[in-house]
Amino acid sequence: MRTRLVVGLLMTGVALVFARCGEGEASADPRLAPAQPNPSSPLAESMRVLDAELLEFRGCLIEGESLDDARFSEYRFTELEPTDSTMLVDGFQALSMAFERHVAEFNAAPDAEKYAAVVGGCEACHMRSCPGPLERIAKRHLPDGQ
Numbered sequence: 344m345r346t347r348l349v350v351g352l353l354m355t356g357v358a359l360v361f362a363r364c365g366e367g368e369a370s371a372d373p374r375l376a377p378a379q380p381n382p383s384s385p386l387a388e389s390m391r392v393l394d395a396e397l398l399e400f401r402g403c404l405i406e407g408e409s410l411d412d413a414r415f416s417e418y419r420f421t422e423l424e425p426t427d428s429t430m431l432v433d434g435f436q437a438l439s440m441a442f443e444r445h446v447a448e449f450n451a452a453p454d455a456e457k458y459a460a461v462v463g464g465c466e467a468c469h470m471r472s473c474p475g476p477l478e479r480i481a482k483r484h485l486p487d488g489q
């Protein structure tokens with residue numbers, strides 16, 4: 344009886360982690376209630392801030408507006424707590440450092456090319472650690488020719 348309860352709880356935990364990581368574009372729809380009633384981990388929170396910044400800067404690039412004041416928030420992902428430690432895959436630190444470098448280069452002199460490198464940095468890590476948001480990140484690329 345006890346064991347079944349424990350197994351049940353474990354499975355719920357696993358399902359929650361996957362639901363979070365696998366969160367698709369649908370929850371970005373403002374008409375829907377938030378899909379995640381649970382408090383976010385600091386790592387997940389940082390990702391949402393960065394995603395919003397991508398959206399904003401992409402809009403500027405497409406509209407031909409100035410990026411002079413555009414700066415990504417600078418995070419140390421390795422110092423932020425994840426929802427679950429299994430997300431910190433082998434290579435997470437190297438991927439974080441590569442990403443931080445792309446952000447620093449963009450922040451020093453923002454342009455379309457460096458924006459694209461930041462999006463590439465998001466994808467590089469997500470392919471390894473957490474594929475759920477890849478579909479959403481794919482929409483942050485600039486349209487062809489920009």
Ligand code: HEC
Nearest residue numbers: 384386387390393394425426430438439442465468473476
């Ligand atoms: C070095 C690895 C790494 C990089 C780089 C990275 N991510 Fe993440 N991302 C993760 C991990 C791990 C999680 C799961 C975090 C958690 O649930 O605690 C995550 C979660 C997310 C989520 C889901 C957040 C939520 O609400 O649960 C989104 C969206 C996301 N990332 C988008 C991005 C975007 C956009 C970028 C680039 C600006 C990016 N990520 C860069 C590893 C990374």
